[in-house]
Amino acid sequence: MIKEYPSNVGLLKTKYSTPRTNKHLLPRMTINHKLEDSLSHKLTIITAPAGYGKTTAVLKWLEGISLSSAWFSIDEGDNDPFIFWNYFCAALNHISDGISKATEYIFTSQELFKANVHLSIIIDKLSTISSNFLFILDDFHLITTPAILDGLSYFITYLPSNMHLIMISRINPPLKLAKLGLKEDLVRIQAKELRFETKEISKYYESRGYFLQEEDIHKIERYTEGWAAALVAVALSLKDEKNRHNVISNFGNSNLYIENYLVEDVYNTWTSEQQDFMEISSISDKLCALLCEEITSYDGSKLLKELYTQNSFLVALDYEGIWFRYHPLFLDFLRKKLLKRDAASIQALHHKAGEWFKAHGFFNEAIDHFLKGFYYETALPLIEKHSQKSIRKGEYSKVISWVEKLPDKYVENSLMILLVKATYLVETDDFTKAWKCLERIELLLSMDNIFSKDFNTIYFLVKSNFFIRQGNIEKILQPIMEAAACGISNVMSTEYMDINLFDVSIFRAPYHSLIKMFKKNFTEYNSFVWNYRTLISTNPGYAPLIKGELYYEKGKLNEALPELLASIDEAVNAHCAGALIPAMITLAKIKRAQGDIQGALEVTHECENKVAEFHKPHWIYMLRAFKIRLYIDLDDTKLVNKWLDENRLNIYQNIVRAQEYELIVLSRVLIYKQRYNDANILLNRLLSFAKAQKKDHSIVEMQNLLAIAALKDMKEEIAEKHFKNALSIGIKEGYVRSFVDEFTPMISLLEMYVKNNNKRNRLLVYAENILSQTKDAVRHFIVPTNSDAIENLLTTMEKKVLRLIINAYTNKEIAENLGITLRTVKAHTSNIYAKLGVKNRMQCIKKVKESSV
Structure with missing residues (x-):
């Protein structure tokens, strides 16, 4: 009866349920008309000081309308982004069942979370609902965290057309709503309109x-x-x-x-009994009969019923009448009374409340009360126990907030708390502080030989993770061997470490140092893999993926193929999207390199189907972006423009790792659409980001694209500067396909560089070698057009245009190559499509390929 969160573990159902209305509430006709008008707008903001009946007016209005609605009652504890968005999703489950399930994995990654991927998933799911609905955020003035405000501004900007958001606040929310105001999508209701007539x-x-x-x-x-x-x-x-x-x-x-x-x-x-009961119970933000009996020793059920019947300052949080809270004005008044009357008792009351919440499974609330009452010895074991699950799920924010409230002596002497901090600091790339935590753990372990196998295993894994993310390949192997020596733990026996949460290539992931390890010392790499695999029951597919990606980058496509297929098999079996997507995208790249664009698209479609089974929809955004590169090859302007309109990306947005690949594809689209200035702005921002992340693979792609854009824009000197930078990294890292995969534009860049640099050196030899391989790749990319039927159908100029079409030239490039106007190219293209009975480039290439078999 007390536990109310079976589908959202750790969340109080009363916070994401519509509150119960008081029988004394009256319809407010003026407000009702205003709220009715709000249904034709995206956002309604109701602002007034405490006690103006904001919440009750909305509740009474909801009783008289038939729209579906969701409610989120905000409190001070929700000022944490992770907690806020968890409750946000839980509330929206009332509108679209499964939103919490679809987004929960996003909270395991700081980068996915910062990229607002959870919001994109929510928006996409809500957009599929056929009817209109309401979502109410109550007491929004309690939210002050910039990350939450920025996220909500993003959400409101892309709010589905069938959704109406109502925000109830004491102050005007500091949101970025200028665009909404200009579009008249915003309704404001203020104190003067809430006053009773x-x-x-x-x-x-x-x-x-x-x-x-x-x-x-x-x-x-x-x-x-x-x-x-x-x-x-x-x-x-x-x-x-x-x-x-x-x-x-x-x-x-x-x-x-x-x-x-x-x-x-x-x-x-009120009677003295009621007064005493209210003062003592004000220690908790949320009340129920059993909790009140525990902390006040009064009959909680009887007194709550009396007070709710008599007192409109006690608010019911659910229809069942189990949970209540005091009106904020009255709660503040009661707490001041208690502080003046008996400040010494407050600490003991927090202890009682904490013990009750602990006994009934509300561990977050229990820990909060123990910390407020300074019962650190009691809070510590709870934090240690419940932080392990949270950290494994990536839910750092709440745990770290607890840790920060503990005095240093508790943190410095708790192995588990230190491990929690170290894990968090490694994931956020704060290597200096993370190493201090690891050193402290090692010191404590040397002083006490009694510690669990599970702890030891996790500690060595965190240590190995530290070296991997830092790029220290000489020290990666030893901690993994020590973890394996501890034997299989309860934690690791059924789990694997998903080392890639959103990168389409391991070359771009924080674990790219494993590729360097494989290149430098094949034996050590195999030992690393073998020791790690002794700790897990299912192989996730990363070991063959790393080999497959490296072989592909070096241009060894035949060697890459069996490794990629092995990776796909393992990843599907382990449900590991982080290995599956890069493996299948690299497989699609091989198809593309062979001139089989349709085959590349089929691989991508198959990957989308497999990812759908993993319930991690953010990968779909990556796959859609990859397909756009293929559509650019096919000069499919319609599909490229559709993606550009729907992807919610722009050149000035904050750059985070989780959206880097999509933004790179956006830059390709801008180049394709000849928007060179915009492409240059975005690529330079991406380049600065990649340099800060020390991601050579990304840097090379950005420098190549900057060079391509500059050359197309007739700025050869700038193009050569960027291209030389790309070549300098490429020769050091042994990159091949990073250059070759650009096909025809890369030939132009390489020919320019070779022509302008007559002095023989390693870089020129490298450029000449890449040029030879790129020309060979372009010849393979061309689909033969010697079919007798096509020969008879097309004119000489149409056959020239067709050859360039299937060679992935854009219309502009075809015009430049053949010395004709863009309008003439389009006319020839239309004639070709009509004669072949096709509608677009993709169908055209497929038809030509089939006719030449």
Whole structure:
């Protein structure tokens, strides 16, 4: 009965359920009309100070409409991005079942989270709903974290057309809403519109059984100024019929101070038992009968029922009447009373509350209470126990917030807390602090030989992960061997470390040092793989993937193929998307290198189908981006433009690793569309990011694309500068396909470089070698066009255009190559398509290929 989060472990259901309405709530016609109008807009913001009836007005309005709705009651603990978006998704499950399930894995990656991938998934899922719906964020003024505000601004910008968002706040939310305001997609409801009018005041008191004279109503209106909380307070003070006239007569003309009024007139209307119960129970943000009995020793069920019936300052959080909270104004008042009365008891009350939450499985709340009460000895084992699961899931933020509240002596002497910190710091690339934690762990282990096998295994894995991400290939192997020597642990026996969460190539992932390890010392690499595989029950596919990618990059396509197929088999069996996607994309690249664009697309489609089974939809965005490169090959402008309109990317957005590949493809699209200035801006930003990340593979691609864009824009000097930088890294790393895969534009760059550099040196020899391989690759890329049927159908110029089409030239490049206008190219292209009975480049190439078999 108490645990209410079976489908969202660790979350309180009351926070993502629509609150129960009070029987004294009245329809607010003016507000209702305003809210009704909001349904034709994206966003409604309701702002007013505490006690103006913002929440109750929306709740009452919801009762009279038929739209589906979701509700998120925000509190101070939600000012953490991870917690906020978890509750956000849980609330939206009421609208689209499965949103939490679809997004939960995103919270395991800081990079995916920072890239707002969870928001893209939410937006896509909500967009499929056929009917309109509402989502209400209550008490939004409690959110001040910039990361949450930026994320919500992004969400609102791309809000599905069928969704209407209502934000209830004491202040105007600091969101980036200028665009919405200009589009008239924003409705504002403020304090002046929430004030009760004379007729509404009269009806409100009648609903509570107080039939007042018109003169008294006017006095109350002047005194309260239509403030909802003040009207409630006055109602509570009118319970005594004998004193009712005196209460109203004593109203002054000055503004009402609700706290003073509560002290003088309202608070004293309750019994001493009720007063004591409310003060003590105010220690917790959320109340239920059993919790109240534990911390107050009073009959919680009886008193909560009494107070809810009598007191509109107690709010029900669910329809079952299990959970409640005090109105913020009243809660603040009660806590001040408790502090003045008995400050010494507050610590002990937090302990009682913590023990109750712990006993009933609410561990987050238990830890929070223990920390507030300074019971660090009690909080520490709970943090140690529950942080392990959180860290394995990548849920760092809440755990780190607990750790930061612990005094240093507890952190420095807890092996598990140090390991949690080290894991987090390694994942965030803070290697200096991470190493200090690892050194401290080693010191503690040397002082105490009694520690679990599980801990030892995880510690050595974290240590190995540290060296891998730091690129220290000489030290990677030893900790893995030590982990394997500990034997299979309960943690690792069924799990593998998914080392790639969003990169389409291991060359781009933080674990690219494993490729360097393989290149430098084949024996050590095999030993690393063998030792790691003793710790897991299922091979994820990374070992053959690393070999396959390296062989492909070196231009050894035949050697790459069996490794990639082995990786795909292992990845499918292990449900490891991080190995499957790079393996299948590299397989598609081999198809592309062979001139089989249709085959490359079929591999990509098959990969999309397999990824759908893994329930990690963010990979679909990567695969869509890869397909766009193929559509550029086919000069399919329609599909390229469609992706450009739908991908929610722009050249000025914040660059994070999780979106790097999509942004690179965006730069390719900009070059394809001859928007060279925009492409240059984006590529230079991406280049700075790649250099900061020390990602040579990305740097080479960016420098090549900058060179291609510059050459197409007739800026040969700039093109040569960028290209020389790419060649300098390429020769050092042994890259081949990073250059060859650019096909015809790469030939132009290489010929330019060879022509302008007559002095024989290693770089020129390397460029000449790449040029030879690129020309050979382009010849393989061309589909033969010697079919008798085609020979008879097409004119001489049409056959020349066709050969360039299937050689992946754009229309502009065809015009330049043949010395004709772009309009003439399009005319020839239309004639070719008509004669062959096709509609686009893809169909054209397929038809030519079939006719030449």
